[in-house]
Amino acid sequence: MKSDIEIAQEIELKPIQEIAKKVHLSEDALELYGKYKAKIDTKQLTNDADLGKLVLVTAINPTPAGEGKSTISIGLADGLNQINKNAVIALREPSLGPVMGVKGGATGGGYAQVLPMEDINLHFTGDMHAITTANNALSALIDNHIHQGNQLNIDPRRLIWKRVVDLNDRALRQVVVGLGGPLQGVPREDGFDITVASEIMAVLCLATDIHNLKERLSHILIGYTYQREPVTVGDLKVEGALALLLKDAIKPNLVQTIEGTPAIVHGGPFANIAHGCNSVIATKTALILGDYVVTEAGFGADLGAEKFLDIKVPNLGKAPDAVVIVATIRALKMHGGVAKSELATENVEAVVKGFANLQRHIQNLQQYGLPVVVAINEFVTDTEAEFLQLEALCQEEDVTIRRASVWANGGLGGKALAEAVVEAIETKEANYHRLYDDSLSIEEKVQTIVSKIYGGKAVSFGAKAQTQLKRFAQHGWDKLPVCMAKTQYSFSDNPALLGAPVDFTVTIREFVPKLGAGFIVALTGDVMTMPGLPKQPAALNMDIDENGRATGLF
Incomplete structure (x- = not known):
């Protein structure tokens, strides 16, 4: 089986000017970074143009079994182009931390990748x-x-x-x-x-x-x-x-997928310690250029999607027309209590149990008034019985579910998902509304997120957090939205609580005012803003040969 980088290196990239022409970007709007990358001068765009339809891709809580959110996002955009929709993708930039660590890059996988993946995963455009x-x-x-x-x-x-x-x-x-x-x-x-x-x-x-x-x-x-x-x-x-110092960094970057779909890759805050979305400028640029825009929010919907909808959308001025929740049958079985070593064995009962995690994400996003489609990232170990059971459970939630084989088949493997997304947008009206009003206190906002999104019963504020709440109110900062810094692995602040836990208490140890960003970060558990490397970091597998060809980048 070929690795992602081996697949990427076999692709003959198109000059970036060709990609720009697909969305009617003039060469005057491009600032070239070699043959296959460019920054976009957004001043050259027509800001009064009709905006395209926005599709937000999110996921269940991540597990070691893998979900493949970026891969599905890219494959969905390619799939939309396969059904003759003018699609553009807007993604975050990878950080060298996870690239050199354990999580990997953020350019997708298999035959659903954005290219040049080596550049994007390393220094990109700086x-x-x-x-x-x-x-x-x-x-x-x-x-x-x-x-x-x-x-x-x-x-x-x-x-x-x-x-x-x-x-x-x-x-x-x-x-x-x-x-x-x-x-x-x-x-x-x-x-x-x-x-x-x-x-x-x-x-x-x-x-x-x-x-x-x-x-x-x-x-x-x-x-x-x-x-x-x-x-x-x-x-x-x-x-x-x-x-x-940021005069060039503020300009969005244009690259391409394996199938030549225009991809705007720009900005990359983590979703467990920041707001987890690509830049407003990148998404707005994609909406001007494309009829359909696929974007993603980091980690599970309890983190990235909540922050996208409650923090980014008010700044973007455009809400999603549909939301795709990515899951795998393997990951659902893990949420159902199956050990990673046993995931290849059919276990319909575990799928039913693990569905509780997906179900809560579905219901959470429906609270925002948005149509939801479930995408199952296919693995060879999936069985028909497992999928049919999952399909029945989704039908009970009045949600369309589609399998996607984009890792193996690229855009062709995403056509059925693309058709389902278009149908959802055309037949189900999006009636977006935020989860909370900014006039609420910080305590009320946190409690709203914990009860309505996480399913928790209470919030405990540590001594430092309580002192900060009083001071923030005196300064008028209590009217800002809240950005929760929480483990991505669980709805709770305990990464070991998989599935859909209930009756738990979330502890806020302190707050960090981010007045420039315009939100207050609430720190829970032992979430750290400087991660560490694992015992066997991915960097151990990386190398470059005498011809400048990279190896080991996934």
């Missing part, structure tokens, strides 16, 4: 590096301000801004900077997050243009004064410099 540089430039400017007299009276003990690096590096979670005497700065505790957890990533992904980017950057909270008053980037007067 967006991640630009965000890293802007983030760390701000850190340097903060420390310099304190060293040079500290006119803003910043309390170094109350700085919340951290440095970042686009790698999983647990040794950098907590550090001390400024050691070595007066000329080296003021000693203080600091730490590193992974780049995709930086608020600058969230700001870039929610900004609508360069003006809005600068405005959002100016609102970023960096810490507090000795009198506990908030200090922002605007107080430092460096939002212009940060925006300058």
Whole structure:
């Protein structure tokens, strides 16, 4: 069996100008990065054009058995083009953390990939590096301000801004900077997050243009004064410099699928510690260019889709016309209690039990007033009895289910799913409404998410979180939406609770105000903003030969 990279390297890529012509993008709108990548100058687009139909792809809670959300997203877009729909895909950019770690890249798999996968999974067009540089430039400017007299009276003990690096590096979670005497700065505790957890990533992904980017950057909270008053980037007067570093990164990237479907890949916040969606600019660009746009939100629907619908959509100004929930029979059996080593054995009873996880995601998304289609990413170990049972269960929820063999068959394997999605859009009206109103308190918003999306019975706020709630209300920050930082593996904050647990309590240990992004992050459990590498990181399998040909990239 060929690996993803072997399949990708056998494909003869089309010049990116050919891909642009498919969606009537002029060469004046392209900024070329070699033959097969380009940035799009969105100023060249017609902003008053009719927008296409938006399809959001999400999934059940991920398991080690795999779900293949990105693969289905890409195969669905190819499938829509197979049935003569003008489809464009909008995806997140991969982070080097999971690429070099354990999760893998974000370019799909098999014959449903975006290309050139090696470039996209590594440095691509430099967006991640630009965000890293802007983030760390701000850190340097903060420390310099304190060293040079500290006119803003910043309390170094109350700085919340951290440095970042686009790698999983647990040794950098907590550090001390400024050691070595007066000329080296003021000693203080600091730490590193992974780049995709930086608020600058969230700001870039929610900004609508360069003006809005600068405005959002100016609102970023960096810490507090000795009198506990908030200090922002605007107080430092460096939002212009940060925006300058991001002048190219804000432009969306155009690439292609194996079948030549235009793919816009831009922005990449994690969904368990950030809002998990590609940029507003990328999605809006795709909606201008395509009649159907397939986009995805990270991890399970309890994380990425909830944040897409409650945080991104109000900034995008366009709600999905349909939602696809990706699952595999293997993963449902794991949610039903089957060990990974036993997944190849037919077990209809486990499918029924594991369906509880899928069922809750279906019902959650129906709360938003959106048509739902279930996509089963096919595996050779699936049996007809298992699928027929799953189909019957979906029918009871009044939801269409389709199998997709896009990994093996590309767009042809996604045609049935594409037809079902088009039918859902044409026959079922989307009546989108948010889960909560911004006028609610932070506590009420968290409780709403926990009860209506997670199925929990209560929320416990730790001592630090309770203190923060009072201060945030005094500053008027309590009217911002909430971005939950939670394990992706469970509806609860306990990754071991699979399926559809009930009667659990979610504990909020602290909040992080992201005023530039425009939301409050609620930290649960032991979710960390700097992941670590596994015992056998994927990097051990990677190499490059004397001809520059990469190996081991999945």
